[in-house]
Amino acid sequence: MKAFRRYVLFLLILSGGLSVYVQARYQPGYPRALGLQPDAFVRQTVRRVLEQTPTQIVMLGDSLLQADVDAAVLSTALGVEIYSVRASGSASALWYLVLENNIVEAERKPRALIMLFRDTMLTLPGYRVHGSYFIPIDEYAAPDDLVFIERAYVNRMNPLEKLAEAYLPVYGARLDLRKSLDAGIRYTPPRLFLQCDAACTNGAMDAVFRAANLEANLLAEAVASAEAYLYTPRALDFDASVDDSFLPEIVRLCRENGIQLIFVRARTLRFDSEPPGLKTYMDDLASYLDERGIPFLDFSRDERLVPALFADNLHLNEAGRIVFTEILAEALKPVLK
Amino acid sequence: MIFTTYDFLIFFLIVFVLYWLARRTAWQNVLLLAASYVFYAWAHPWYALLLGLSTLADYGLALAIARNRARSRTFVALSLILNVGVLAFFKYYNFFSGSLFGLLSGLGLQADFVLVRILLPAGLSFYTLKKLAYLLDVSRGTLEPARDLVAFGLYVSFFPQVTAGPMDRAQKLLPQIQSPRVWKAEYFYSAWPLLVMGFFKKFVVADTIKTIVDRVFSLGEPTILLAVSAALGFTLQILADFSAYTDLSRAVAYLLGFDTSENFKSPYLSLTPTDFWNRWHITLSTWLRDYIFFPLRRALLRRQGRLPDWLIQSAPPLVTMLVSGIWHGAGWTFVLWGLWYGVLIVVYQSLGMGGNWKPSSKVKTFAAWLVMFVFIVFGWLLFRAPSLDWMVNVLSSGSLLGTLEEQAVALIVLSMTAFYAAPLALKWWMDRRLAPDSYVHALYYAAATVAMLVYLNSSSPDFIYFQF
Numbered sequence: 110m111k112a113f114r115r116y117v118l119f120l121l122i123l124s125g126g127l128s129v130y131v132q133a134r135y136q137p138g139y140p141r142a143l144g145l146q147p148d149a150f151v152r153q154t155v156r157r158v159l160e161q162t163p164t165q166i167v168m169l170g171d172s173l174l175q176a177d178v179d180a181a182v183l184s185t186a187l188g189v190e191i192y193s194v195r196a197s198g199s200a201s202a203l204w205y206l207v208l209e210n211n212i213v214e215a216e217r218k219p220r221a222l223i224m225l226f227r228d229t230m231l232t233l234p235g236y237r238v239h240g241s242y243f244i245p246i247d248e249y250a251a252p253d254d255l256v257f258i259e260r261a262y263v264n265r266m267n268p269l270e271k272l273a274e275a276y277l278p279v280y281g282a283r284l285d286l287r288k289s290l291d292a293g294i295r296y297t298p299p300r301l302f303l304q305c306d307a308a309c310t311n312g313a314m315d316a317v318f319r320a321a322n323l324e325a326n327l328l329a330e331a332v333a334s335a336e337a338y339l340y341t342p343r344a345l346d347f348d349a350s351v352d353d354s355f356l357p358e359i360v361r362l363c364r365e366n367g368i369q370l371i372f373v374r375a376r377t378l379r380f381d382s383e384p385p386g387l388k389t390y391m392d393d394l395a396s397y398l399d400e401r402g403i404p405f406l407d408f409s410r411d412e413r414l415v416p417a418l419f420a421d422n423l424h425l426n427e428a429g430r431i432v433f434t435e436i437l438a439e440a441l442k443p444v445l446k
Numbered sequence: 447m448i449f450t451t452y453d454f455l456i457f458f459l460i461v462f463v464l465y466w467l468a469r470r471t472a473w474q475n476v477l478l479l480a481a482s483y484v485f486y487a488w489a490h491p492w493y494a495l496l497l498g499l500s501t502l503a504d505y506g507l508a509l510a511i512a513r514n515r516a517r518s519r520t521f522v523a524l525s526l527i528l529n530v531g532v533l534a535f536f537k538y539y540n541f542f543s544g545s546l547f548g549l550l551s552g553l554g555l556q557a558d559f560v561l562v563r564i565l566l567p568a569g570l571s572f573y574t575l576k577k578l579a580y581l582l583d584v585s586r587g588t589l590e591p592a593r594d595l596v597a598f599g600l601y602v603s604f605f606p607q608v609t610a611g612p613m614d615r616a617q618k619l620l621p622q623i624q625s626p627r628v629w630k631a632e633y634f635y636s637a638w639p640l641l642v643m644g645f646f647k648k649f650v651v652a653d654t655i656k657t658i659v660d661r662v663f664s665l666g667e668p669t670i671l672l673a674v675s676a677a678l679g680f681t682l683q684i685l686a687d688f689s690a691y692t693d694l695s696r697a698v699a700y701l702l703g704f705d706t707s708e709n710f711k712s713p714y715l716s717l718t719p720t721d722f723w724n725r726w727h728i729t730l731s732t733w734l735r736d737y738i739f740f741p742l743r744r745a746l747l748r749r750q751g752r753l754p755d756w757l758i759q760s761a762p763p764l765v766t767m768l769v770s771g772i773w774h775g776a777g778w779t780f781v782l783w784g785l786w787y788g789v790l791i792v793v794y795q796s797l798g799m800g801g802n803w804k805p806s807s808k809v810k811t812f813a814a815w816l817v818m819f820v821f822i823v824f825g826w827l828l829f830r831a832p833s834l835d836w837m838v839n840v841l842s843s844g845s846l847l848g849t850l851e852e853q854a855v856a857l858i859v860l861s862m863t864a865f866y867a868a869p870l871a872l873k874w875w876m877d878r879r880l881a882p883d884s885y886v887h888a889l890y891y892a893a894a895t896v897a898m899l900v901y902l903n904s905s906s907p908d909f910i911y912f913q914f
Contacts, residue, residue, distance in 0.1 A: 110631070113638060115888030123896050267452040273899075283900045290900075298861040299854040310858070313851035317665070317672075324666040327832055331664060 128278040135282050140275035144262030145243055145284075147250035155211035158192055159219065165189040166445075167212060169204045170225035172197040173375050176424035178225065179434045186438035187445065192219070196245055200230050200237040202261045205355035206249040209257075213366045221369040221445060224359075227377055227409075227423075229344045229390060232354040234260040236338060256358060264353050329422070336379075345386035347393035360401055369446050372398060373437065374407045376414045378422040404444040411436065447488040449694040450648055457485065458698065465702060466629045475596050475623060478604070478702065485605035486569070493567035496532070501602045503528055504577045508584045508591035508598075518585045525581045533574045536566050541776030569609040571773060573602050575733050580616045582737055589616055597623045606698040610691050612707045613729040619704070627703035637700040639882075639891060643873070644693035646894040649901045651866045652687035655679050658859050663830055669848035673840045675859040677827035682867050684826060685714065688727070712874055714822060717814040719790040720801045722822060730770070739766040759795060764788035774829070779837065783829045790821060869894070 132139065158164065166189055168174060180193035196203055204224060212218065230236060238246055238261045250257055266274070273280040292307075299305040305313065320328065343349065351357065363370040374391070391407070398405045408414065413436060418429030425433055447454050461481045468474045487494035507525045511518045580601070583589035592598040601620050607613070662668055662676035692709040699706040709728050716722035723731040743762040746753060764785065771784015794800065805811040831837040847853055873890065880886055 110635060112883035112888055113635060115883070115885060116638075116642075116891045119889045119892035120895055123892050124899075127896060269452060269455070270903075277899065279896060280899045280902065283902065286900045294862055294865050295858055298857045302857060303850065303854055305850065305854045310854055313854035314858070316849075316851045317855045318661055322666060323664050324832060324836070327664040331660075 124277070124279055131278040131282040131286070135285050137278065137281055139278070141278070141281040142258075143266065143271055143274055144258040145238070145247075146258075147247045147252050147254070149252055150248070151210050151251050152248040153211060153214075155192075155194055155207055156215045159212065159215040160217055162192070163190055163217070164192040165220045166191045166223060167219045167221075168193040168195075168223045168225065169207060170195060171199045173227060173377075173424060174225045176420065176426075177375055177430055177433050178437060179430050182431070182434045183438050183441075186435070187441060189220075189445075198237055198242055199245065200233070200242075201226075201355045201359075202234055202236070202238045202257065203246055203249060205359055206246065206254070206257060208359060208362055209254070210249055210251060212368070213362050218366055218368055221371060222363055223371045223373055223441075225373045225375055227375050227379075228387065229339045229350075231356050231372070231394070232347060232350040233339065233344055234354045235262070235265040238262065257355075260353055260355060260358075340384040340387065342386065345384070345390045347390045347397070351397065356397075360403065371404045371406065371441070371444060374405070374409050376408045376411050376433075378416060378419055406437070406440050406444070408433070408436065408440075447485045449691070449698070450645065453488070457481075462701060469628075471624070471626050472596070474627060475600055479596055479600045482600065482603040482605040482608060486603060486608055490567065493570075496567060496570075497573065497603055497608075498599075500528065500532060500574075500577065501599050502595075504581055504602075505592070505595055505598050508581055509593070511581070511585050512591045522581060522585045525578070529574045529578055533570060536570055538776040572611045572613055573608060575730070575773075576613050576616075577602055579613075579733060579737060583616065592616070592620055594624070604699075604704075606695040606702070606704075607706065610688070610695070611727075611729055612692055612695065612709045613733060614707050618707065622704050629703070633700050633703055637697040639887075640693040640697035640700070642891045642894050642898075644690045644697060645898045647686040647690035647693065647870070650894070650897045651870065652683050652690060654901060655683045655686070655862055655866050658862055659683055659830075662855075662859060663832060667844060668840060669852050669856070670840065670844050670846050671848065671856045672852055672859070673827065673844065674823070675856040675863070677823050677830065679859050679863045680830045681714070681823050681826045682863050682870075684830075685710070686866075686870065714819060715815065715874075716818050716822070717805065717811065718794050718799050718801075718803060718818060719787055719821070720794065722818065723787070723791075724801075730773075734766050734770055738769055739763070742766070760792040763791040763795070767791065778834045779828055779831050782834070783825055786821075786825050786828060869897075 131137065155167075159167070166184075166187070168178065168180065168191060170178075170193075172195070174193060175195040175197065178193065180191045184191040194207060208222065212222065224231075246261075263271070275281070279286070296307045296310050299310045299313070300307075338344065360370060362368075391409075395405050395407070414425070414429065414433060418425055418432055420426040420429070447457060461477070465474055465477055465481075468477055483494050483498070486497055504525055507521045511521045514521075580589065584591045592601070597620060600623050601616055602608075604619065604623075659676050659679040662672055662679075665672070668676070689710045696706050696708070707729050711725040711728065713722055713726035716725055739762050742765055743758075746758040746761060750758060765788070767784045767786075767788030768781065769784070770787070771780045771782070774780045774783070794803075799814075805814050828837060831840075848856075876884075876886055876890060
């Protein structure tokens with residue numbers, strides 16, 4: 110009893126003191142706004158390109174778009190100007206932000222927007238929004254974008270987390286506190302013992318852990334483990350996830366701005382056998398898009414994209430890109446308005 | 447369900463309130479049994495069926511042994527086939543499926559079905575050993591079989607222990623299950639320091655060090671310095687992770703009125719390999735000792751004179767540790783890790799440094815600790831190595847220090863290990879020198895709680911020992 114009372118007393122003193130420090134150091138406001146907060150800067154690169162060049166089609170996607178589609182060849186095949194916005198490690202959150210804060214803001218809007226995705230990415234708003242993924246998101250997000258913050262972060266938090274984040278400054282500022290602690294541990298010893306400063310240490314980490322140095326099987330396992338998020342029972346429940354995702358907003362923004370929206374599902378070699386539930390999910394997605402008159406081109410079972418055309422189990426190789434770009438051009442011709 | 451999730455918090459609050467409202471032991475047991483099955487079935491409902499069926503089988507077999515002692519060997523053999531068979535199938539199927547596929551394909555048979563990946567039910571290794579201990583004790587006549595199916599079912603599936611132990615014996619847990627339990631404040635006072643330490647070790651120490659350790663072990667050809675620094679990091683990670691689970695398990699059990707076993711007693715301060723296994727994963731090592739080491743040793747001693755002395759001395763530790771390695775996982779690294787300890791025990795014994803050995807001076811104590819610590823770290827390097835080829839490659843062709851970049855990364859791993867090991871070392875020192883209700887302890891727990899808040903949500907919630 111006595112020990113517990115002392116513990117509570119010290120806990121109050123420590124957390125109170127640290128709360129004062131957090132308020133003074135980071136000035137987060139009280140209660141703190143929930144979710145990661147983007148800064149005021151919003152990158153306008155895509156908007157500028159659209160305004161400076163006569164672009165009819167914008168393509169959005171992650172590294173798959175980069176690997177699978179040759180935008181110049183596709184542009185020639187379709188006879189229209191195409192701008193391909195390829196952001197490795199991006200997902201529906203970033204695509205939504207590019208659409209909302211760049212594409213629909215441009216004076217000259219494109220005729221069509223093509224999104225290349227795989228599996229459940231479109232209805233997982235919390236996918237690729239934390240850690241280093243926040244850096245590009247921060248660039249395209251505005252601080253007052255409540256829909257984005259709500260769907261990417263707040264909806265994924267449990268009630269206890271929401272309370273703690275808003276009212277416990279130590280918890281709310283944990284990422285900043287962690288960052289400064291980590292920096293101390295990471296940079297001090299190399300600076301003291303090897304005369305290697307922060308830039309040198311970061312360079313060392315990048316050099317040692319670059320993809321070429323990683324054991325191929327372990328890298329594949331790590332990727333598979335990180336991607337498991339796409340195939341949880343909740344992720345595979347289309348009806349339960351769609352309303353909280355960015356998909357309805359993407360559809361709305363395109364409709365309101367007269368942009369034809371087309372979804373393209375890429376083929377991958379990710380599975381020997383598809384996770385149970387993915388087919389049902391895809392059927393539900395197809396119905397959802399069909400009801401809204403949105404074309405959905407599904408190449409996930411296209412036998413022309415044989416394993417020899419893949420660089421790894423996700424991305425096509427050079428030859429694969431040529432084949433897929435031709436296939437995609439043929440499929441897009443009857444669909445494009 | 448995992449102790450460090452929001453789902454568990456809600457689940458436990460509901461169970462806790464209903465449990466203490468129930469008052470009657472029979473109702474409390476039914477409630478805990480139902481809760482244990484909900485807890486276990488949370489991720490994979492079908493695996494609860496496996497737990498239930500195998501519990502029923504062992505319940506029946508134990509009663510059959512008590513009723514018909516003459517045929518007890520048959521019933522024990524049946525239980526062994528059932529339990530070890532199920533464990534072997536789920537645990538080692540994936541390891542052998544590739545070879546089986548090759549064999550069947552070589553015979554011209556369509557064998558794609560063989561390559562289906564089997565997911566190991568969490569906790570299977572733990573509750574299988576619990577049930578085997580129960581059956582063997584009943585057959586030896588040292589334990590009366592439980593007539594109450596609910597009590598036996600609860601003993602096997604008790605949710606604080608079902609996924610990763612501690613593997614309490616029936617002699618310890620069953621009497622508690624069958625006794626009346628009324629809420630006492632002492633339960634909470636015993637539980638809260640364990641809760642604080644469990645969350646602290648998991649969120650702050652284990653999950654943080656894991657991020658860098660995993661990265662080094664994913665390198666194709668790390669330098670020896672990098673591999674050793676990552677092995678040191680893993681040495682800290684596995685202790686923090688597993689002992690965190692045990693602390694949380696014991697705290698949850700306390701809150702339900704149960705006193706369960708400790709699993710760790712400063713294992714990295716061991717002076718000999720026998721000492722290490724008396725301090726590390728204690729409930730497993732006592733299981734191995736009582737059901738493999740002692741019976742094997744007795745069997746060999748009965749043949750004394752016909753068998754060479756060195757065989758009688760060395761076979762029991764070697765076989766016991768080999769079984770320990772295989773129990774931990776299907777892979778040559780685990781087999782070697784087990785054998786490593788078996789060989790160490792044999793060597794130490796032959797040097798006269800067996801179970802009760804104590805160094806005669808502080809210098810010798812320090813030297814013995816240092817040598818043993820190096821052996822422990824090497825053992826964890828074997829254990830964590832992605833494959834045997836990787837290990838051989840690192841030791842045979844890896845450069846010692848590598849480039850400046852590699853040295854800088856090794857230094858980061860070492861400094862992280864030292865930084866996150868320091869609070870655990872401080873706690874060990876405090877526990878030895880200060881009263882448990884001292885101001886310093888209270889301050890330590892408060893600081894640990896604040897640190898936990900800062901490190902919350904930083905990494906994966908899974909505990910390492912779930913995979914074994």
